[in-house]
Amino acid sequence: MIRVADLVHRYGDTAAVDGLDLTIDNGECVILAGANGSGKTTLVRHFNGLLEPDEGTVHVNDSDVSENLVAARTAVSMVFQRPEDQLVAATIGADVAFGPENLGLDRDEIDRRVHDALAAVNLDGREKERVDALSGGEIERLAIAGALAMQPDHLVLDEPFTGLDEPARQSVLSRLRDLRASGTSLIVVTHDLRDVSELADRVVVLSDGQVALDGAPEAVADDLPDLDVRPPC
Numbered sequence: 028m029i030r031v032a033d034l035v036h037r038y039g040d041t042a043a044v045d046g047l048d049l050t051i052d053n054g055e056c057v058i059l060a061g062a063n064g065s066g067k068t069t070l071v072r073h074f075n076g077l078l079e080p081d082e083g084t085v086h087v088n089d090s091d092v093s094e095n096l097v098a099a100r101t102a103v104s105m106v107f108q109r110p111e112d113q114l115v116a117a118t119i120g121a122d123v124a125f126g127p128e129n130l131g132l133d134r135d136e137i138d139r140r141v142h143d144a145l146a147a148v149n150l151d152g153r154e155k156e157r158v159d160a161l162s163g164g165e166i167e168r169l170a171i172a173g174a175l176a177m178q179p180d181h182l183v184l185d186e187p188f189t190g191l192d193e194p195a196r197q198s199v200l201s202r203l204r205d206l207r208a209s210g211t212s213l214i215v216v217t218h219d220l221r222d223v224s225e226l227a228d229r230v231v232v233l234s235d236g237q238v239a240l241d242g243a244p245e246a247v248a249d250d251l252p253d254l255d256v257r258p259p260c
């Protein structure tokens with residue numbers, strides 16, 4: 028579970044997150060929406076301690092993120108907006124193995140995780156291929172595999188469809204659908220609800236660093252345009 032209480036994050040004089048409360052249960056699929064600059068990326072970077080609160084607290088599985096970064100980073104995996112920047116190795120297999128290796132797991136467990144994570148994104152059997160030869164959609168799926176190999180309680184994807192063409196978008200969406208069906212908790216950051224709303228239990232919309240709307244996709248749909256979020260259809 029992720030529990031955010033009275034969170035404030037400032038960049039200089041700008042409060043990007045401004046007294047925000049939010050709880051996300053394990054197993055939930057949440058879309059985090061909101062206009063450009065509403066605070067989405069800043070918020071999710073607190074979920075695994077990439078940023079530190081100016082005020083307030085963030086707990087993951089009842090552990091304060093500021094006090095236990097390892098626990099937070101084990102429980103919450105992130106795929107960032109430019110997944111190509113997240114690649115750390117020359118080949119697909121080595122890239123996905125990197126996170127589990129850093130957890131100090133034994134070789135059999137690492138190999139099992141790499142295999143399962145690549146299978147989940149339809150990249151299995153391609154372990155030896157070079158990452159610099161992959162398309163944008165394949166890189167997004169590889170980044171998702173790297174995050175999955177950590178076996179997190181929560182997988183956070185920040186704008187997973189940006190820069191993808193339609194086939195690549197459908198491929199990533201299909202993988203997310205499978206993950207959702209297998210019970211993986213997903214938090215998908217976007218400002219465009221087309222496609223992803225079918226995945227979600229809940230849509231949380233930020234405005235000026237605060238939660239402006241929080242409810243089931245069909246319950247919040249009519250209010251989305253007022254918050255500069257494109258509704259599902």
Ligand SMILES: Nc1ncnc2c1ncn2[C@@H]1O[C@H](COP(=O)(O)OP(=O)(O)OP(=O)(O)O)[C@@H](O)[C@H]1O
Binds near residue numbers: 043069070218
């Ligand atoms: N590193 C930074 N330094 C200064 N200001 C920042 C920084 N990162 C974000 N901001 C500001 O904080 C506010 C929230 O930004 P953030 O990136 O969290 O919003 P967002 O909802 O994710 O936006 P987008 O949809 O454009 O990605 C914006 O006003 C932004 O300009």
